[in-house]
Structure formats: structure tokens, C-alpha cells
Amino acid sequence: MEQRHLTCIGCPMGCQLTVEMDKGEVLSVSGNTCKRGDIYARKEVTNPTRIVTSTIAVKEGDKERVSCKTANDIPKDKIFAVMQDINHAVCKAPISIGDVLIEDAAGTGVAVIATRDIRKIS
Numbered sequence: 001m002e003q004r005h006l007t008c009i010g011c012p013m014g015c016q017l018t019v020e021m022d023k024g025e026v027l028s029v030s031g032n033t034c035k036r037g038d039i040y041a042r043k044e045v046t047n048p049t050r051i052v053t054s055t056i057a058v059k060e061g062d063k064e065r066v067s068c069k070t071a072n073d074i075p076k077d078k079i080f081a082v083m084q085d086i087n088h089a090v091c092k093a094p095i096s097i098g099d100v101l102i103e104d105a106a107g108t109g110v111a112v113i114a115t116r117d118i119r120k121i122s
Helices: 036-046 076-088
Strands: 002-007 016-022 024-032 051-057 065-068 090-092 101-102 113-115
Touching: 002 036, 016 036, 024 036, 065 076, 076 113
Parallel strands: 051 090
Antiparallel strands: 002 016, 016 024, 051 065, 065 113, 101 113
């Protein structure tokens, strides 16, 4: 039997979680004070995911870069591939919050969206 210790990020409490596993299967989660802790722990030890935040270059905009994030969480092992797509992307102004900047980042099926407005300059 294996034990993993995690700090929960499901809510502001930051509970210290203990996950007991056997052959890759979660047997129990303890230390959580809410349901989110149990859900977070099970997901983190079996299929960890993250939201990626970054910036993308902008042409003809009032700013040189636009802040962005993945629309949903992506598998943790795809972070560097998604960042490679983001680093190679260039978008054209105008850009509005929520605009899709990359349709399918690194084949994850998850879009990268703008998190601020960029005006076009003449």
C-alpha cells in the first residue's frame, strides 16, 4: 500500500490530505474538510491537470502581448507542448476577453482564450 501527501487547492482552506493507494487505485482520502478535497485528491493522484496562463504576441495592437489561459484544465504532461504552441502564436488586434486565440492547443482539445482586451492601432 502506498500513501501520498498533498496540500489541497480545491478551496482556500489548504487542507493537508493523505491518499492511500494500492496498485494505482485510490482506497481512501483523509484530511479534507469539504467534498472538493476528496475530488481534488483523487484526480491529482490518478490524472493531474492544470490551467495554463501565459501571454501571446499581438500585431497592430495597443499592447505587444495579450494575457491568455487555457479554457479548461489540461493534462499536466501536456503543459510544455501547450506552452510551445503559445510561444509560437501571434494574434492580430483587436482582441476581446474570451476570444479564442488557439483552437486546439497541442492536440488537447482545449482552446487558449484571451483574458484582456487589446485595441487595434491605426
